[in-house]
Amino acid sequence: MKFRKADPLVEDLRRVLPLDRIRVAPLERSLMGRDASIFEGGQAGPVCFPIDTGEVQGCVDTARRHGRAVVPRGAGTGLAGGAVPLEEPVVVVTTKMNRLLSVDADSRVAWVQPGMINLDLSRATAPYGLHFAPDPSSQQVCSLGGNVGTNAGGPHCLAHGVTSAHVLAVEVVLMSGEAVVLGDPDGWAPGMDLRGAYVGSEGMMGITTAIAVRLTPDPPAVQTLLLAFDSVDAAAQTVSAVIADGIVPAAIEMMDNNIIRAVEAYVGAGFPTDAAAVVIVEVDGLPGGVAEEADRVVELATARGASVRRAVDEQERALLWKGRKSAFGAIARIKPNYYLHDTVVPRTRLAEVMNRVYEIVEEHDLQVMNVFHAGDGNLHPMLLFDRREPGIMPRVHAAGAAIIEASLAVGGVLSGEHGIGMEKRDFMPLMFSEADLDAQARLRRAFDPGGMANPSKVLPTGASCADVNALDKVPDGVWG
Amino acid sequence: MRAPAGVRDFDPADMTIRVGAGTPVAELDAALAEAGQRANLPLTPGATVGGVLAVGRDDLHALGRGRLRDALLEAVFVADDGQVVTAGGPTVKNVSGFDLCRAMVGSLGTLGLVGEVILRTWPRPPVQQWLAGPCDPRELRRRLYWPSSILWDGQTAWIHLEGHASDVESEADLAQSLGCEPTEGPPTLPPHRVPVGALEAGGFSGRYLVQIGTGSAFVSEPIPVPTPDRAVVALHERLKAEFDPRGRLNPGRDPLAAT
Numbered sequence: 001m002k003f004r005k006a007d008p009l010v011e012d013l014r015r016v017l018p019l020d021r022i023r024v025a026p027l028e029r030s031l032m033g034r035d036a037s038i039f040e041g042g043q044a045g046p047v048c049f050p051i052d053t054g055e056v057q058g059c060v061d062t063a064r065r066h067g068r069a070v071v072p073r074g075a076g077t078g079l080a081g082g083a084v085p086l087e088e089p090v091v092v093v094t095t096k097m098n099r100l101l102s103v104d105a106d107s108r109v110a111w112v113q114p115g116m117i118n119l120d121l122s123r124a125t126a127p128y129g130l131h132f133a134p135d136p137s138s139q140q141v142c143s144l145g146g147n148v149g150t151n152a153g154g155p156h157c158l159a160h161g162v163t164s165a166h167v168l169a170v171e172v173v174l175m176s177g178e179a180v181v182l183g184d185p186d187g188w189a190p191g192m193d194l195r196g197a198y199v200g201s202e203g204m205m206g207i208t209t210a211i212a213v214r215l216t217p218d219p220p221a222v223q224t225l226l227l228a229f230d231s232v233d234a235a236a237q238t239v240s241a242v243i244a245d246g247i248v249p250a251a252i253e254m255m256d257n258n259i260i261r262a263v264e265a266y267v268g269a270g271f272p273t274d275a276a277a278v279v280i281v282e283v284d285g286l287p288g289g290v291a292e293e294a295d296r297v298v299e300l301a302t303a304r305g306a307s308v309r310r311a312v313d314e315q316e317r318a319l320l321w322k323g324r325k326s327a328f329g330a331i332a333r334i335k336p337n338y339y340l341h342d343t344v345v346p347r348t349r350l351a352e353v354m355n356r357v358y359e360i361v362e363e364h365d366l367q368v369m370n371v372f373h374a375g376d377g378n379l380h381p382m383l384l385f386d387r388r389e390p391g392i393m394p395r396v397h398a399a400g401a402a403i404i405e406a407s408l409a410v411g412g413v414l415s416g417e418h419g420i421g422m423e424k425r426d427f428m429p430l431m432f433s434e435a436d437l438d439a440q441a442r443l444r445r446a447f448d449p450g451g452m453a454n455p456s457k458v459l460p461t462g463a464s465c466a467d468v469n470a471l472d473k474v475p476d477g478v479w480g
Numbered sequence: 481m482r483a484p485a486g487v488r489d490f491d492p493a494d495m496t497i498r499v500g501a502g503t504p505v506a507e508l509d510a511a512l513a514e515a516g517q518r519a520n521l522p523l524t525p526g527a528t529v530g531g532v533l534a535v536g537r538d539d540l541h542a543l544g545r546g547r548l549r550d551a552l553l554e555a556v557f558v559a560d561d562g563q564v565v566t567a568g569g570p571t572v573k574n575v576s577g578f579d580l581c582r583a584m585v586g587s588l589g590t591l592g593l594v595g596e597v598i599l600r601t602w603p604r605p606p607v608q609q610w611l612a613g614p615c616d617p618r619e620l621r622r623r624l625y626w627p628s629s630i631l632w633d634g635q636t637a638w639i640h641l642e643g644h645a646s647d648v649e650s651e652a653d654l655a656q657s658l659g660c661e662p663t664e665g666p667p668t669l670p671p672h673r674v675p676v677g678a679l680e681a682g683g684f685s686g687r688y689l690v691q692i693g694t695g696s697a698f699v700s701e702p703i704p705v706p707t708p709d710r711a712v713v714a715l716h717e718r719l720k721a722e723f724d725p726r727g728r729l730n731p732g733r734d735p736l737a738a739t
Contacts, residue, residue, distance in 0.1 A: 106618050108693075151575045162573060164582070165550045168695075180711035186676050187695030190705065191736040192591075193536070193549050194715055196582025200575050220625055244493035246516050246603035286625055288646030344571040346494045376573040413569040414576040424576075431576055435563040440578045442722035446715060458577060 009066045010046050013090070016058025021049040021096070032091050035078040036138075038339055039422060042084035044071075047091045053171065053179050053209040056092060060207065061177040063090040064452060070175065071454050072203040074115060074143030078150060079340055080421030082202045086456055092207055094145050100124050101210065108215040109168060109185050114145025114208045121213070130215035133160040136417070137325055145208045151200030153417035155251040155324070156282075158375040160216060162417065164199040171210035172198060175452040185212035197443060202419050203454035205447035219250070219284035223294040224311040224320055227301040228275035232256060234304045235277035236351035239374045241300045242281070243347055247293050251282040252375030253324050256354075259331070259369040259382075266330035269323025272307070279306075279374060280324055327371040328382075335367065335384035339396050343407035344416035347377040356406040357381050364399040378416035379407065405430070420458045428460050483530050483595045487511045495601045496553060496572060501530025501594045508599075517601040520551045530594045536586025536735075537673060540666055541640060543693040544628030549585045551599050557584070557592035560724045570598050583719065589730040591723040608642035609652055613660035615639075617692050620658060624651055630692035631666060638666050670698040678705045708736055 013022050023029065024046050033042035045068060050056045063070045069089035076083055085091050098115035105128040112121060118139040122131040135154035136142055142152070148170060153162040160166075169183035183195030198205055229235040239252055255263070255278050260271045271278055279301070283293045298308050311317035331338055345353045354370065361368040361383065372380040381403055385392050404414060404427055414424050414431050428437060441459055445451070484500035487508070492515035499508055505527050512518050521532050522539040533555075538548045554568040567580035584591060608628075617632040620639055629640035639655055641648045652662070670687050679688055679697040686700035716736055723729070 106622065108621075151579065153573060157573070161546065161550055162575075164579065165546065174711070178711045180709060180715070182712070182715075184675060184677070184695055187547075187693060188538075188675060189695070189708075189712075190675060191708065191712065191716055192587045192719065193582040193585050194712065196549055196585070197579055199582075200579045204578075217625060240493045243495055248495075248603060286643065286647035286651070288650070289644035292644055344569075344573050346491075346496075346571060348491055348493045373573075377571055378573050411570055413571050413574045416571070416573040417575055419575050420577060428577060431569070432566065435559065436566050437577075439559065439565045439567065439580060439723075443578050443580050443583060443719070446718040446722045449718070 009062070009068060009090070012062045012065065013046055013048060013059065016062060017048055017050060017055055021051075023047040023049075032073065032076075032085065032093070035076045035081060035083045037079050037081045037084070037421070037423060038337070039081040039084045042086060043088050044085040044091045045088035047093060049093050049096045051096050053173065056173045056207050056209050057177050057179060059090060059092050060173055060175060064175065064177065069452050069455050070207070072145070072149070072207040074146030074149070075117070075141050077138045077142040078146060078421065079342070079418045080415070080423040082150065082419050082421030082454070082457055084422060094143065094208075097209070098143075103128065105130065108217070109212055110215055111185070111210055111212050112144055113210060114143060114148070116144050118142050118144055118147060125215055128215075129218045131218055132213055133157065133166055133216045134163045137328065144211055144213070148199050148208050148211055149201065149203050150417065150419040153373065153376070153378065155253050155373060158252060158373065159248045159250050164196055166214045166216070167195065167199055167211060168214050169212035170195055170198055170208055172206040173209055174206045175448045175450060179209065183212070198447070200419070201444070201447070202421060202458055204444055204457060206453055221287040221290040222250075222282060222284045222317065223290050224317040225281045225294060225297060226271070226309040226311070226320055227279040227281060227306040228272045228309075229277045229279070229304070229306050230275070232277045232354055233351045234306070235279050236354065236374070238279060238301045238304045238306065239350060240348055241304070242297055243375065245296060245300060247283070247296060249281050249293070249297070249375060250284040251280065252373070253280045254278070254370070254372055254374035255324065255327065256370040258367070259327055259371045262330040262334055262369065263323050263326055266333060267322055267326045269319050271323055280320055324371070327369070331369060331382060331384060335386055337385050337387045339383045339385070339400060341379065341381045341383070341400060341403055342415050342418040343379050343404060343412055345377045345379065345407050345410050345412035347375070349410040349412070350374060350377055353379065353406055353410055353412070357403055360399050360402040360406065363402075364395045366395060366399055373416070376416065377412070401427070422457055425458055425460055428458070481593065483528070483593070485528070488596065490515070492517060496570065496598055497601055498570075498596065498598045499529055500596055501528065501533075503529045505529055505532055512601055513604065516604050518604045519599045519601050520546045520548060521599070522548070529597060529599070533585055533594065533597065534587060534589045538691070538694050538696060540631070540691065541628040542691070543630060544626050544640075544642070545602065547694070549582055552581045552585055552597060553600055554598040555581050555584050555594050556596040557594045559592050560726060560728050565592065568598075572600055586735055588733045588735045590720060590733055590735060592729065605642040605644070607645045607648045608640065609648050610638060610640050610663050610665050611652060611655045611660035612636055612638045612663040615655070615659045617690075620655065620660075621692060623654060623658065627651070629666070632690045632692060633667070633688060638663070640666070670700040672699045672702050673697070674699055674703055674705055678703055681706075
């Protein structure tokens with residue numbers, strides 16, 4: 001659809017936002033048609049860039065009067081298609097709401113706007129010796145509002161918990177246009193935990209307009225270890241052994257040989273390219289416990305055949321993490337496209353499921369690299385491919401489905417941190433019964449009775465009849 | 481109605497435990513202690529796992545150990561129409577669908593009858609120590625790295641330290657330099673819980689105890705609590721209407737009014 005100046009929806013949006021913050025040109029709308037997932041072909045309606053809560057309310061009110069759905073969008077780094085607009089909704093982009101509103105260093109609380117970049121917050125609070133613990137791999141570009149939307153994780157969520165554990169309160173604009181604060185920046189509001197119910201709702205309950213985050217004190221001591229193994233099994237067993245020993249490190253990350261070699265060629269972090277797997281373990285806290293736990297981890301790892309490298313200074317530690325966090329850049333050298341999966345399995349079943357992943361990939365004649373949050377059992381197999389190769393996409397999707405099934409078969413879950421969005425919507429019945437899905441639909445309806453917020457995501461059609469523009473299936477062309 | 485009791489499934493290496501909601505918290509704690517673990521549930525005498533989750537009060541050590549609301553990974557409950565519903569999932573990390581478990585914590589059983597839960601567990605640290613003294617609780621929070629509890633009654637601060645022996649020792653030395661002395665344990669809690677903001681509003685003359693960093697304060701006499709925002713009340717009403725349209729689940733109880 002082409003928007004003319006006289007389009008009544010656009011005319012009305014211009015009453016609440018200045019001209020330069022409503023974009024209707026085909027190019028700008030098509031830019032908002034996708035996120036960082038493999039979905040293509042989303043269709044944005046007018047794209048709005050509000051700068052405060054009042055303007056967001058104006059956008060929502062206007063969309064409602066025109067019977068149009070609203071899709072909130074942060075930095076667009078989501079991997080599950082959660083921010084991909086379907087059927088020309090009003091897209092509300094929060095990137096211009098990127099201010100740090102306040103910091104209370106004594107109480108360790110900061111109020112931020114949703115468009116603030118994750119890493120910018122930790123940079124801003126560094127002078128107080130505080131940081132925001134969730135650190136998704138995209139933390140240099142992803143927004144805190146998006147972190148709330150997906151309940152984002154990251155390597156350092158093992159000991160300190162994912163985003164929900166670090167959000168004290170959220171200001172939300174509901175689809176009625178009302179702004180409401182859920183939770184309390186002090187830490188507790190009487191009643192049900194509406195804050196917790198909202199975090200991770202993937203834009204389907206309202207639009208986040210401000211967030212009170214809990215800040216975490218920087219640890220006085222840190223030790224980072226690189227453990228190299230001859231087999232994936234030994235690496236996975238070491239992860240289980242560490243947890244079983246009563247140690248919860250700040251992070252436990254695993255990388256398999258394929259990704260080790262890709263990363264070494266790319267950044268030269270000094271990872272042993274002949275290892276079947278490396279595990280990065282970081283322990284932090286007070287010096288006594290850190291020393292004791294690091295020694296114990298080394299003991300458990302060497303008993304399983306590991307060779308160990310300890311980062312001797314901050315520079316070496318940063319290099320090891322650079323190796324870990326460069327994984328996604330490194331693979332671009334091998335194949336132009338990748339499909340990053342995200343499932344969680346019980347930590348004790350890691351080795352078994354990884355072996356199954358290798359089998360699946362071989363059955364479908366694909367390449368895989370594994371770099372993931374092993375301490376949480378959060379797998380991230382990356383399927384590499386070139387979408388120009390004829391007939392490749394059905395194989396990629398078939399392998400993806402088999403990985404999901406293998407994870408669920410051992411008591412795992414569909415997603416650990418990326419969310420369901422469109423990507424896994426139709427897999428939800430594999431994990432949840434009809435009654436389970438209906439309960440989730442009820443929760444969503446309590447927040448958004450008309451189903452106007454980011455419709456047709458997360459819940460398979462049939463779980464809720466209320467979605468406007470509800471789609472029986474993902475529209476043609478959206479699957480990339 | 482009483483929920484089933486007993487530990488169903490516990491593999492210490494997964495750090496999760498599946499228990500019947502009717503399991504006494506003391507029994508849960510004993511089972512976990514055998515594996516050197518614990519859960520972040522308050523060990524209220526006589527209370528059950530389902531009960532403390534429904535009430536939603538944090539353990540006194542929530543500042544360092546984490547909040548009760550984050551302890552619940554999966555809840556199996558009977559809905560108002562008799563259907564069995566599973567909310568959440570069994571793994572320590574999970575964003576599959578909406579986070580219904582969070583809404584169950586503090587809901588006083590008004591959304592469903594919880595029968596079984598999976599909880600996240602944590603290692604039990606080797607050493608712990610309570611100290612108390614006429615110290616500034618903000619100063620204690622600023623100077624100590626990771627105290628598990630700071631309580632404040634307006635004159636005396638109580639702090640709880642736990643972890644490895646040498647760390648607890650050095651942190652206790654620091655606390656002593658700030659005016660605290662070792663003590664047996666925390667003071668008894670006044671009976672009524674209020675949001676700390678209600679206490680800070682002033683005009684209260686009874687005994688109180690603030691649980692620093694959790695938003696909760698405990699008072700000897702009930703005090704007026706600020707009326708929740710109209711939109712917050714409306715969300716509670718709509719949740720109740722969605723989950724219990726006929727008003728069968730714990731009728732007459734309002735989670736917003738609970739203390």
